[in-house]
Amino acid sequence: MLRQYELVDRVLAYDPSADEDLLNRAYVFSLQAHGSQLRASGDPYFSHPVEVAGILTDLKLDAETIATAILHDTIEDTVATPEQVTRLFGPKVARLVDGVTKLSKIEGAQTENERAAENLRKFLLAMSDDIRVLLVKLADRLHNMRTLHFIKSPDKRRRIARETMDIYAPLAERIGLYGFMDELQALAFQQLEPEGYDTIVKRLEALRAAGGGDMVARISGGIRDLLAGAGIDADVRGREKRPYSIWRKLQAHRIAFENLPDVIAFRVVVPNVSACYRALGVIHQRWQAVPGRFKDFVSTPKRNGYRSLHTTVMHDKTRIEIQIRTPEMDREAEFGLAAHWAYKEGGDAAGPAPRAYPWLKELLDAVDQAASPEEVLEHTRLAMFQDQVFAFTPKGELIQLPAGACPVDFAYAVHTELGDTCVGAKVNGRVVTLRTPLANGDQVEILRSKAQHPDPAWESFVVSVKARTAVRRFVRQQERAQLLSLGRKLYDETVGRLKLPLSEDAVDTALGRLKLADRNALYLALARQTVGDTALLEAVLPGSTANLKPRRRGRSGTKNAISITGLTPGVAYALADCCHPIPGDRIVGIGRAGRGIEVHSIDCARLADPDGDAGEWLDLHWGDETGGGTARVSAVVHNQPGSLAAMTAILAHHGANIVNLNLTDRDRAFHTYVVDIEVDDLAHLTNIIAALRATKAVVTVERVKA
Ligand code: MN
Numbered sequence: 001m002l003r004q005y006e007l008v009d010r011v012l013a014y015d016p017s018a019d020e021d022l023l024n025r026a027y028v029f030s031l032q033a034h035g036s037q038l039r040a041s042g043d044p045y046f047s048h049p050v051e052v053a054g055i056l057t058d059l060k061l062d063a064e065t066i067a068t069a070i071l072h073d074t075i076e077d078t079v080a081t082p083e084q085v086t087r088l089f090g091p092k093v094a095r096l097v098d099g100v101t102k103l104s105k106i107e108g109a110q111t112e113n114e115r116a117a118e119n120l121r122k123f124l125l126a127m128s129d130d131i132r133v134l135l136v137k138l139a140d141r142l143h144n145m146r147t148l149h150f151i152k153s154p155d156k157r158r159r160i161a162r163e164t165m166d167i168y169a170p171l172a173e174r175i176g177l178y179g180f181m182d183e184l185q186a187l188a189f190q191q192l193e194p195e196g197y198d199t200i201v202k203r204l205e206a207l208r209a210a211g212g213g214d215m216v217a218r219i220s221g222g223i224r225d226l227l228a229g230a231g232i233d234a235d236v237r238g239r240e241k242r243p244y245s246i247w248r249k250l251q252a253h254r255i256a257f258e259n260l261p262d263v264i265a266f267r268v269v270v271p272n273v274s275a276c277y278r279a280l281g282v283i284h285q286r287w288q289a290v291p292g293r294f295k296d297f298v299s300t301p302k303r304n305g306y307r308s309l310h311t312t313v314m315h316d317k318t319r320i321e322i323q324i325r326t327p328e329m330d331r332e333a334e335f336g337l338a339a340h341w342a343y344k345e346g347g348d349a350a351g352p353a354p355r356a357y358p359w360l361k362e363l364l365d366a367v368d369q370a371a372s373p374e375e376v377l378e379h380t381r382l383a384m385f386q387d388q389v390f391a392f393t394p395k396g397e398l399i400q401l402p403a404g405a406c407p408v409d410f411a412y413a414v415h416t417e418l419g420d421t422c423v424g425a426k427v428n429g430r431v432v433t434l435r436t437p438l439a440n441g442d443q444v445e446i447l448r449s450k451a452q453h454p455d456p457a458w459e460s461f462v463v464s465v466k467a468r469t470a471v472r473r474f475v476r477q478q479e480r481a482q483l484l485s486l487g488r489k490l491y492d493e494t495v496g497r498l499k500l501p502l503s504e505d506a507v508d509t510a511l512g513r514l515k516l517a518d519r520n521a522l523y524l525a526l527a528r529q530t531v532g533d534t535a536l537l538e539a540v541l542p543g544s545t546a547n548l549k550p551r552r553r554g555r556s557g558t559k560n561a562i563s564i565t566g567l568t569p570g571v572a573y574a575l576a577d578c579c580h581p582i583p584g585d586r587i588v589g590i591g592r593a594g595r596g597i598e599v600h601s602i603d604c605a606r607l608a609d610p611d612g613d614a615g616e617w618l619d620l621h622w623g624d625e626t627g628g629g630t631a632r633v634s635a636v637v638h639n640q641p642g643s644l645a646a647m648t649a650i651l652a653h654h655g656a657n658i659v660n661l662n663l664t665d666r667d668r669a670f671h672t673y674v675v676d677i678e679v680d681d682l683a684h685l686t687n688i689i690a691a692l693r694a695t696k697a698v699v700t701v702e703r704v705k706a
Helices: 004-014 020-034 047-058 063-071 082-106 114-127 131-146 154-174 178-192 194-210 215-229 243-253 273-286 327-344 358-369 373-379 407-414 416-420 456-460 465-496 504-513 519-527 533-540 643-653 682-693
Strands: 235-240 264-269 309-315 318-325 388-392 398-402 422-427 430-432 442-448 573-575 587-592 596-601 617-622 629-638 657-666 670-679 698-703
Touching: 004 020, 004 047, 004 063, 020 047, 020 063, 020 082, 047 063, 047 131, 063 082, 063 131, 082 131, 114 154, 131 154, 131 178, 154 178, 178 194, 178 243, 178 327, 194 243, 215 235, 215 264, 215 273, 215 318, 264 327, 273 309, 273 318, 318 327, 398 407, 407 416, 407 422, 407 442, 407 465, 416 422, 416 465, 456 465, 465 519, 465 533, 465 643, 465 657, 504 519, 504 533, 519 533, 629 643, 629 682, 643 670, 643 682, 643 698, 670 682, 682 698
Parallel strands: 264 318, 388 442, 573 596
Antiparallel strands: 235 264, 309 318, 388 398, 422 430, 422 442, 587 596, 587 617, 629 670, 629 698, 657 670
8 A cells, every 4th residue: 555655755756836735634534534444355445545546646647636536435435524525625625526426326327238338428427527536436446446356246346347348448448548448448358258368368378488488579679679770769668469459359350369460569659750650661661561451540540539650560470560659649548638638737848739539629728728737627517418417216227318307307218107107206315396407416216106197287397308298198198088078978968869779880880971980080070070960860860850859059040949039920030150149148139131130149249349230130039938049158277187078077967068169279277168058048057157167177267259
């Protein structure tokens, strides 16, 4: 374990102005906080944060990051509180420590498939407001992997290795930390594929023995001498390819190990870019190049910013891979962003900023222009996932949602049925409303009820397509259900007039005559008034309407069963379509040439219309034999399932036949229906309106007289 003064000296070696006192206090605080805790290795637990800090000194990180590394497990694993850390080490370090603590949430999260793994990686990036948080987390994982073999449970070792392979190694690659990536992959590979690892290591040993044992050193020396002879000062390092990269090549190309080309590779570091190309020329003159293996990542860097010249040549009978690069490219290849950051201050004569992912590029540009890179990094948010939010299920599954998502979105993202039945949510253990916006890292538990159904009001606050679509679909289904129920009532009422039992065959025949597919189609047609009751009766029993007791038809204003006194016998008349007079209303008649008498309610708006072609007014009265009339009412109901059914139930209960129903206006909260109903008289209608007004589902009811 690194001693206190060793760690401080390491930091001071690359940053003489580092806050020595901060490092010392962090060291002592963490030592005391972890107390007698032990690692699986039997070492004091405290050795872990100190080693993590040590790893980060290799990246030459600032004192705040090193202090964060020393403190990174104190909140999670000891009695230390965030308040204590803030008080003792200031808000900056406290925020970094808090960031690292939050990232530990994903440990144990599910990574069964690639999508889950990608979600977790995005989550880590989204949570790492400050890139230093991610660097500490990766160093933490690296040290845990180095000590993985001490963990006794094979299942646990495998889980951690899997997570490392799926989440942390790709993340290290994404931010350009290739040294970390290589080591994480190597350690995870060893755990996940022990046989494959052993086989490859043994083959490499055999190869080494066959090559005389010092093949790498001999070839390295040869390349160095060759370049020196051409006046190029080169640092040549040879290495065997890592077992994991050989394994991947074997898998990708389905080839046997014996046939695997170039298992040794050499890195040639020369002073500048022009020396790179000169060295390449010299090497190609001396050894035959393998066709198709030359790649120029200097003029065309990889998307992650990687730059180098790659070639493969035949050295005696061995294929060797050679990468040629400048010292700056070499550091970038090893440490990525961190390399750029660490060396920038040192007045290194390196070239332009490395090409990188666009978001990294942005970050690096900001660093370039800033007086103090630390300041920029501290205030730079990783903006890439700001339009998304990541939340966990109680089982630890990570759900990715659009920013602004609420528990309803979350529920639908998990499962449609969960969304349909959600009534509330607990976020991080606290009950919240369904419209509460979720924050990154929230743990969300959905409370559900079998009696619940999607609420049209949800549409005003859900943000995900899935939730919105589900709510709309449900509302449409509900409307259909209500229309079916209304249509069924109209059917029963109409066919009931025939007063004879109907066979299924008779109904099928009627459906055929009406050109309708099934009973539901008939109910919908009746509810929508595309099939009227006369048409229905004629379809069921042709000729039947002639034998039935004549009924008034409200809309057409036929004279049947209406008696009006005050008219000259034989004069044609019709009840007006505008005010729908019913017995009990005071009525007047207007004579119109060639069209008989129009009967209006005395307070009809049309009568007051000065532009109306007002003819002669006749004072009329309802006769004793009048059977009733058709009134029009306008009802505003709450936009919720069951409202229409509640309204029609009341009408049915009061014996009022619905002859027409229109949805005339709808918004989020309310639906407005205009209904024509057959009533006995004004008293009957007044009762019905009173009953409707007393219904919870109904907001207002008015009679329409114009
Ligand atoms: Mn740790």
